[in-house]
Amino acid sequence: MNKKTLRVSPKSIERLGVYRRVLQQERAKQKTHIFSHQLAMLCGNNAAQTRRDLMAVGYEGSPSRGYDIDALCRAISALIDGEDKCVAVLVGVGNLGAALLEYVEKRCPHLRIGAAFDSDHAKTGRVLCGVRCHSVDEMDEVIKRNGAEVGVIAVPGRAAQEVADMLASSGIKGILNFAPVALRVSKNIYVEQIDLAVALEKVAYFTRRKDYVKKER
Amino acid sequence: MNKKTLRVSPKSIERLGVYRRVLQQERAKQKTHIFSHQLAMLCGNNAAQTRRDLMAVGYEGSPSRGYDIDALCRAISALIDGEDKCVAVLVGVGNLGAALLEYVEKRCPHLRIGAAFDSDHAKTGRVLCGVRCHSVDEMDEVIKRNGAEVGVIAVPGRAAQEVADMLASSGIKGILNFAPVALRVSKNIYVEQIDLAVALEKVAYFTRRKDYVKKER
DNA sequence: CTGTGTGAAACTCTTCACAGCA
DNA sequence: TGCTGTGAAGAGTTTCACACAG
Numbered sequence: 001m002n003k004k005t006l007r008v009s010p011k012s013i014e015r016l017g018v019y020r021r022v023l024q025q026e027r028a029k030q031k032t033h034i035f036s037h038q039l040a041m042l043c044g045n046n047a048a049q050t051r052r053d054l055m056a057v058g059y060e061g062s063p064s065r066g067y068d069i070d071a072l073c074r075a076i077s078a079l080i081d082g083e084d085k086c087v088a089v090l091v092g093v094g095n096l097g098a099a100l101l102e103y104v105e106k107r108c109p110h111l112r113i114g115a116a117f118d119s120d121h122a123k124t125g126r127v128l129c130g131v132r133c134h135s136v137d138e139m140d141e142v143i144k145r146n147g148a149e150v151g152v153i154a155v156p157g158r159a160a161q162e163v164a165d166m167l168a169s170s171g172i173k174g175i176l177n178f179a180p181v182a183l184r185v186s187k188n189i190y191v192e193q194i195d196l197a198v199a200l201e202k203v204a205y206f207t208r209r210k211d212y213v214k215k216e217r
Numbered sequence: 218m219n220k221k222t223l224r225v226s227p228k229s230i231e232r233l234g235v236y237r238r239v240l241q242q243e244r245a246k247q248k249t250h251i252f253s254h255q256l257a258m259l260c261g262n263n264a265a266q267t268r269r270d271l272m273a274v275g276y277e278g279s280p281s282r283g284y285d286i287d288a289l290c291r292a293i294s295a296l297i298d299g300e301d302k303c304v305a306v307l308v309g310v311g312n313l314g315a316a317l318l319e320y321v322e323k324r325c326p327h328l329r330i331g332a333a334f335d336s337d338h339a340k341t342g343r344v345l346c347g348v349r350c351h352s353v354d355e356m357d358e359v360i361k362r363n364g365a366e367v368g369v370i371a372v373p374g375r376a377a378q379e380v381a382d383m384l385a386s387s388g389i390k391g392i393l394n395f396a397p398v399a400l401r402v403s404k405n406i407y408v409e410q411i412d413l414a415v416a417l418e419k420v421a422y423f424t425r426r427k428d429y430v431k432k433e434r
Numbered sequence: 435c436t437g438t439g440t441g442a443a444a445c446t447c448t449t450c451a452c453a454g455c456a
Numbered sequence: 457t458g459c460t461g462t463g464a465a466g467a468g469t470t471t472c473a474c475a476c477a478g
Contacts, residue, residue: 012469014419017414018415035436036437051439060438061439062478063436063477080422094319099311104414111421192420195234196316202230208390271460279459280456281455282459
């Protein structure tokens with residue numbers, strides 16, 4: 001209903017991805033419509049927040065019917081996926097890299113992992129989840145050939161900055177970094193950091209804070 | 218300087234984990250003191266935020282010397298680790314589970330992964346990163362024997378809710394969930410959700426938003 | 435009624451800016 | 457001077473609560 005991209009908050013973007021996944025599951029169960037409180041419950045948040053998030057996508061539901069699942073899915077996709085498929089590359093095909101390939105190949109048809117890289121020659125040349133693993137020497141050439149925009153760093157910490165520099169010089173514009181290192185990259189590259197060890201520490205901390213009580217449903 | 222645990226924000230807790238890691242690295246380089254802006258730079262944020270976070274730990278630096286690295290490390294640990302080691306268990310020893318074991322065993326001496334579980338009998342009985350993998354049938358017994366408080370769910374989505382129920386009934390009080398499913402658990406269990414596919418979608422989205430410009434640093 | 439969309443309040447997190455100390 | 461600790465402002469996020477619609 002509005003001018004489209006008017007600035008959607010990061011948190012909303014994350015949740016919209018979750019909504020879409022849940023909507024696709026419901027659609028597979030032959031459901032055609034859903035109310036905000038039902039969707040909220042399936043996603044683990046509350047109805048007000050769900051409606052607020054959906055405001056951003058510019059699709060309006062009906063008070064009597066709720067949201068048309070199919071139309072809402074398309075509206076969300078129009079907002080978060082771009083016009084064309086986004087191509088990403090993975091650097092570091094260890095356990096974590098392989099896990100990411102599985103998750104993404106199964107669940108993100110609108111994203112494509114175009115290639116993977118590893119310094120271990122035992123891995124180069126192999127194909128995992130449909131993605132070919134190249135030597136890091138070929139990184140620049142392969143990234144440019146695929147027109148990749150996003151890089152995922154799943155290498156040990158000591159190698160992460162060097163990989164980030166290589167990605168940046170090949171024209172990558174966004175990085176998802178699993179290495180426990182703060183990357184130093186130019187301002188126009190978006191970086192998202194996920195640190196598994198810190199995440200677990202956080203859970204341990206809040207688990208022990210006896211005063212913690214979850215808010216609602 | 219204050220009454221200790223007066224309520225530290227989740228974001229601060231995450232960053233404190235990062236500060237500690239960086240401080241340990243600096244200590245290994247024989248440095249004894251550090252200023253807030255140096256620590257901030259190494260962690261990828263700014264000095265004001267770093268000082269604000271450190272307020273919570275109840276250790277004061279000196280304007281001339283900065284922070285004593287060793288003392289600050291201990292103060293952070295006193296805040297985020299409890300009195301005794303926290304024990305966690307891992308359910309699902311696939312690629313992701315194995316990656317987590319590596320990360321945590323290397324970098325979290327104050328946490329212990331007491332056991333792992335998998336439904337695949339080819340994996341049970343084996344030992345990865347010093348952690349023994351059990352059959353899921355033994356979950357209740359092993360969790361109680363180890364006094365585990367935290368559970369990590371790294372199984373496929375369809376199995377996640379069932380695993381969460383088992384963990385809850387064995388007395389687990391906090392869950393780190395990698396399955397792309399909103400868990401339904403009782404209010405007094407803390408749940409932290411990490412969804413790799415959604416994380417990548419988010420990076421793809423912000424990478425493409427040309428108007429995005431990183432703030433500083 | 436029971437639902438949606440949304441202004442406005444409430445809450446959380448980040449940044450500014452400055453007093454005070456060595 | 458150049459740093460720390462922190463009140464206060466600002467930015468971002470969530471929740472409330474209500475007008476309106478079928």
